[in-house]
Amino acid sequence: MNILVYLEASSNGLKRSSSEALTAARSLADGSGITGIMFNGTPEAFSAAGEYGLQRCLNINDNFIEHFSNSLAAVAISEAAHANGANVVIMSATATGKDIAPRIAVRLQAGLLADCIELIPTGETVEAVRPIYAGKALIRVKPDTAVVVATLRPNVFTARKTERTSVAVETFSFASDKDVRTSVVIRTSQNEGTMDVAEADVIVSGGRGLKGPENFHLIEELARSLGAAVGASRAVVDAGWRPHREQVGQTGKTVAPSMYVACGISGAVQHLAGMSTSKVIVAINKDKEAPIFKVADYGIVGDVFEVLPKLTSKISAVTGRH
């Protein structure tokens, strides 16, 4: 198996989702035959990749990263896969990964295994398990092709460091098509200082039980004590209490954090669709019949206005976060 892993740099190293992809690749290939690929990789990012056992990384130095084009990124990664004889291309199913993986699969005449939650090595290639119908069923899929492209659902694969390796960085140039280059230009406007629910390891979500936007400080305080991101149910997003980017569920984001705390959320099917694969689920609701309790590991039947402040101070006492 010859694996190419697309890695996304973050401001201080590597995105965690990329560390997860590297760890998954390592467990497939026993550490050998893995090449990374980055766009305008930084020394911090290469060094971080070394902590996850990467020994060789292709770097594409091109100012198109400032005007990132998904079609051009797909050309670059496909050419790198081809030039290196990679038969497995892996990346995280981030906004970028989901966008470029299908293009790469078309270019490489490869089967696309999308949003995988498990990779199973089968000799020279891989099979995968992936959720469908919003996680209500799982299918095992197998490529019918010599080359396979797999995207991994973020937060499902554990990122495990290994003995640090030094990463040999090679510049990779590719034949770009100017027409493609000019077709997409991007300006990013990150929401400063907020953690995204799709990337968070712990999420505290609030629903209609909070009774109004002015009470969401209770959610924010609990989130701070846990180092968590703030999420929201569809009801409160539709009501304009919280921004859409925080919405968890069918028309929002699908998340799979280590812990999901649902506060004043009844647990409509659409909400469960977005969070039911979380590792540990805690629910706080005053209605003991609320469907959210059926998927909860730890349920607290009580008034969120009573429970949240108490729970926050008790958790702060353990975590030291305030």
Add this chain to the structure above:
Amino acid sequence: MNVLVCISQVPDTTTKIAVGPDGKSMNPHGVKFILNPYDEFAIEEGLRIREKFGGTVTTLTVGGESAKEILRTALAMGSDSAGIIKDEERLDSYIVASSIADVARSMSPDVILFGRQSIDFDSFAVPSMVAELLGWPNISMVSSLSIEDHSVTAERDIEGGKETVSATLPCVIAAQKGLNDPRYPKLPDIMKAKSKVISEHPKSSAVRRVDVLDMKLPDTKRLNRIFGESDKELDEVVRLLHEEAKII
């Protein structure tokens, strides 16, 4: 400006999924099928583009005979014409994308609109694949869109924020919630849509690239430990999260 809107028919969100007798697909018995929720945003955006620039809106789906129902919904909302590519299985996103790309080549629309994902297979794959097959740019997760001259500028959702992307036409757009408020079809239009002709297009001869080996229901066992709101019980919850779940 000619727009092609690609939509799909999916099981209703509240459907309880059961594995069918073949062991690798859903048992369709008793399942209610609906228009994929994100596709409503795509249809609405297509209609708005036509209202602004003139031209036509064609709606296309890939599926079995019953999928014609969602095309009638699109026609009732205001789509000019509708077509279906007959493919009952619809399991391989590459074949679906190839079939759509074939129709797109024969129509040469200026914009192809999709919902951001189909909520059955959740692959997020078909829009980007169609764009790659056609050699067009694509923008996914679009929550705001404007078209001027021969380019589009769109805002899309990414982790931790939004980014603004511009692309040349023709272009593939995948609609996210927030792009618009889809209109409800009016009763007379629903009646009229029933008698409209739906054209049929051949399925692509592309070969399957991914095979489904089996389907199962997830193991959803949860601890289901329920506590009250007393101090003592909350202390116990925190202790369990710390010592048992080892999560804090």
